Every structure is written in structure tokens, then in C-alpha cells.
Amino acid sequence: MGKLKGKIAVVTGASSGIGAGIARELASEGASVVLTARSMEKLKELENEIHQQGKGKALAVKTDMANRDNVEEMVKKANEAFGDVDIFVNNAGQMLTGTVRSGEVKEWEQMIDVNIKGILYGVHSVLPSMLERSTGHIINIASVSGYEVTKTSTVYSATKFAVRAISMGLEKELARTGVRVTNISPGMVATRLSNSTVMDRKKLETEDIAKAVVYAVTQPAYVNVNEITIRPV
Template sequence: MKLDGKVAIVTGASSGIGEAIAKQLANEGASLVLAARREEKLTDLASFITNQSNGKAIVVKTDVTKKEDMEQLVEQAKQEFGKVDIVVNNAGVMLLSFMKNDEVDQWSQMVDVNIKGVLYGIHAALPDMLKQESGHIINVSSVAGHEVFASSAVYSATKYAVRALSMGLEKELSKTGVRVTNISPGAVETELTHHITDEEVLNMFKDRASSMKALQADDIARAVVYAVTQPDYVNVNEVVVRPMQQ
């Protein structure tokens, strides 16, 4: 168990990639602090981890768009486990739409969750990591943070921002003992697409579905485990995981 004795916070842990990351970290012996708004789903996940993995878990209902919630998340992790070794800023929304359709509220939601949520996670966890001269911040971006496609302009902008934050933070922390990794998943079979309301985008997705086999959430979770289980002198800066074309 490569993460025995380590404490990890995972945001957006109620489903999809976050849930898979939490399970994989627990299998390596980590103690998990599960954060999301859907407390019932987190409770089910915590029970699974405690009963069927090598780790243990607590639940902290959290809205990543609220700075105070993220501060309280870290405090509860410290109260329960004494420290925080890993923070996975995974919570995100993908409300793809064509800009001409003027979904301003959805644009704002993506900025709040995808950018501010990451910033608040860094804000809450970094001071203690600097004091203990160790820690690992994982930011989940996207291949949409590497390239832009029709309907992804705002979503891609938020994910480019996550990559920029990761790169800048890694340079700032290079001599502190705190590591930073940016994970960029390609198309993953999760509920992210279920929240898209733009009919033009949904039709476009249907047309493209046959050309690609989507990744599974576990594929991304294994990339996270790879990054956080490297020796202390190894800093995996970026991992891009894409599905193979059919």
C-alpha cells in the first residue's frame, strides 16, 4: 500500500472521475476526505471505502464555489486525520454551448466551479503543506484545456486557466517540497454530458459518438495514483489521457 498513512481530499467525489480517484487512493491505503454537494452519494462511497478497501473515509458536504466551505473542508480533514498530504481539485462542470446562444448563467457557473473551485482548494490547503514541507496538489483540467472545439469556448477557457494555474504553481513551489500535477482527461464516460442543455451540442455529440470509445473514470484515477506514488524527488507535472480513435 503505497499511500499508507497519507491523507487525501478529493472534491467532486460523489460520482465519475472523483469517485474513481477516491477508490483508487483508498486501495493504496490512503485516508480519504470526500467532498461534494451530494452528501448521500458521499456517504455511500465512504461506506464502500471503509468496508471494501484498504483505506477509510469521512464525508464533508462542500460547495467548492464557497471559500469558507473549502477552508472548513481542510480544517475537518486536519481534525480527523491530523494533516493533509494530497488535494485533488477535481470538481468541475462542462456546460458546452455555442456562444451565439448566450448561456451567460452557464458561463458564470463554469467559471465559479472550474476556476474558483481550484483556487479555493489551493488557498485552503497550501499554507499547511508549505509548513510541513510536503504535499501534492492535483488539478483536473481537460484536453479541452489544450485545444478548443466548436461549443467549448468558455469551457476550454476555464480548463486552460486550470492548466495555467498548475504550471505557475509548480514553478513557484519547485523548492518547497510541495508537488503539483495537472491531469488532462479526454472524453470520459461520466455524467458530465448529462448537464448540457444546448440541443445543437447534444446533436453534435450524437454524430461523433460512433467514432470514439470513451475512457472510463478508472483510467483517469490510475493516472492520479501514478503521479502521487512517485518518489518524493519526482514531480509529474502533467498527464494527458486520451481515448484511442476507432
Template structure:
């Protein structure tokens, strides 16, 4: 149990990558604080972890777009466990659309969740991490933050921003004891594509579905565990995880 006694916040923990990360961290002995808007799903996950894993789980209903919610998440963790050792800024939405279709509300939603959600997470944990001279901030970006494809313009812009934030933070915090890791998953089998409403994009994905190999959420969770279980003097700055193509 490499993370026994560690306290880890996981945003977007109600499904997909976030749920898998929480399970793998708890298996390593971490006390995980589960954050998302879907409280019922978090409660089911927490019961499973408390019954079957090596760590404990706490549920805090959280909207990452609200600074106050993220501050409350940290406070609840400290009230229960006394500290926060890590945060996994995983919450994100992928509302792919072609720019000509003018989905302005969806653009704004991606900026709010994918960028502001990460900023709010950093804001909430960094002061205490600096005081204790230790901590780990893990930001989940995407391979879409490395390259842009048709319909991903805004989504990619948000994920490029997450990578830039991670790189800047790593440089700022290099002598503080606080580590920063950026995780960039490739295509993962998850709920993300279920929220796409642009019919042209859906048709494009339908055409590619038979030839597109996807990762599983557990593949990303293992990369997070790898990054956060290194010795204190090792900072894994970036991990890119792509599926092998058929």
C-alpha cells in the same frame, strides 16, 4: 499500499472521475476525505470504502465555489486525521454551448466551479503544506485545456486556466517540497454531458456518439495514482490521457 497513512482530499467525489480517484487512492491505503454537494452519494461511497478498501473515508459536504466550505474541508480533515498530504481538485462542470446562444449563467457557473473551485482548494491547503514542507496538489483539467472545439469556448477557457494555474504553481513551489500535477483527461464516460442544455450541442454529440471512443473514470484514477506515488524527488507535472480512436 503505497499511500498508507496519507490523507487526501478529493473534490467532486460523488460520482465519475472523483469517485474512481477516491476508490483507487483508498485501495492504496490513503485516508480519503470525500467532498461534494451530494452528501447522500458521498455517504454511500464512504461506507463502501470503509468496508472494503485499505484506507478510511470521511464525508464533508462541500461546495467548492465557497471559500469557507473549502476551509472547513481542510479543518475537518485535520481534526480527524491530523494533517492533509494531498488535494485532488477534481470538481468541475462542462456546460457546452455555442456562444451565440448567450448562456451567460452557465458561463459564470463554469468559471465559479472550474476556476474558483481550484483556487479555493489551493488557498485552503497551501499554508499547511508549506509549513510541513511537503504536499501534493493535483488539478484535473481537460484536453479541452489544450485545444478548443465548437461549443467549448468557455469550458476550454476555464480548463486552460487550470493548466496555467498548475504551471505557475509548479514553478513557484519547486523548492518547497510541495508538488503539483495537472491531469488532462480526454473524453470520459461520465455524468458531465448530462448537464448540457444547448440543443445544438446535444445534436452534435448525438451525431458523433457512434464514432467517439471514450475513456472510463478508472483510467483517469490510475493516472492520478501514478503521479502521487512517485518518489518524493519526482514531480510529474502533467499527464494527458486520451482514448485510442476506433
């Protein structure tokens, strides 16, 4: 029997990369997983893959995390299909150019809308139910860019600093409520977004981040893993 049998999870940005890896891992441990992203075709492929695996259940729901109404509707569908959400993984994100000098205001706005507002909309959509039940786990996927800023990552790094700040504040707000918060900051992961980045060492795999999520959510109820930073060796 899987460690997460009977648990209901939502994974945002689940159509590829880290999000897809997290969804697969949660489902392999028996969870029912709601898959969200803007690409319904890719979500349906992952939904079918999880069903064929036969360990967990999946439901694909097309969602724009920058749209509050979309997020609320997605959680409503999750509740109708599986029940109250136990685990909410805020993974959806935009990683664009992000320099201030470029003047690419639309790119800044996309990152702010998805990386910051999307996180808050996701939390807002499930937190009342979690507080009412005195149980639940919010996982926020940040980045090592939330610790370190390069000359080309100013705005992106700012959004990931914000994700860490939200996580730290939430952990304090929710102390002794039964609702746990974990912030996970990955280093370079081998995904479509990082294909053009050359490193002198092996990049992390999506499964490495997924296993960290499972580690955090399977701790005893009195244990809150606040922050995990994962880097290539």
C-alpha cells in the same frame, strides 16, 4: 500494504464519475480520503463502500467548491478527522453549454466559479500547511478541452486553459519547496456527463484517470510529474 498507507487525501467532486474513481483508487492504496461534493447522499454511499473495502478510510463532507468559507471548513474537518492533508485533488468541475453566442451568463458564471475559483480556493486552503511541512501534492484535473476548443466549448475550454495555467504557474512558484503539482488532462471519459456523446472508439474509464493520479503521487519525493494527458486510442 498499500502505497499510500498513512497519507491523507482530499478529492473534490467525489460523488460520481472521475472523482469517485480517484477516491476509490486512493483508498485502495491505503489512504484516508475526504470526499467532497454537493450531494451528501452519494458521498455517504461512497464513504460506506470504501469502509467496506477495508483498505482505507473515508469521510464525506458536503462542500460547495465555489464557496470559499465552505472549502475552508471542509479542510478544517479533514484536519480534525485525519490530520494534515498530503494530497489535494481538485476534480470538481462544471461542463455546461459554454458558447458565447448563447448569452447564457449564469452558465458561464457557474463554470468560472467552480472550475477556476474552486481550484484556487482548494489550493489556498491546504498550501500554507504543505509549505510549512515542505511536503504535499496538488493534483488539478483539467481536460483536453484545455488544449482544443470547439464551437460549443468556448467558455468551458477557457476555464480548462485556466486550470492548466494555474498548474504551470504553481509548479514554478513551488519549485524546491517540497510541494509538487500535477496537471492531468483527460480525454472523453465514460461518465454520466458524457453519456450523450457518441464516439467511434472506446471512451476512457474513470479508473484510467485514477491510476494516473496514483502514479503521480507515488513517485519519489524528488520527482515531480508536471503534466499528464490521457486520450482514448
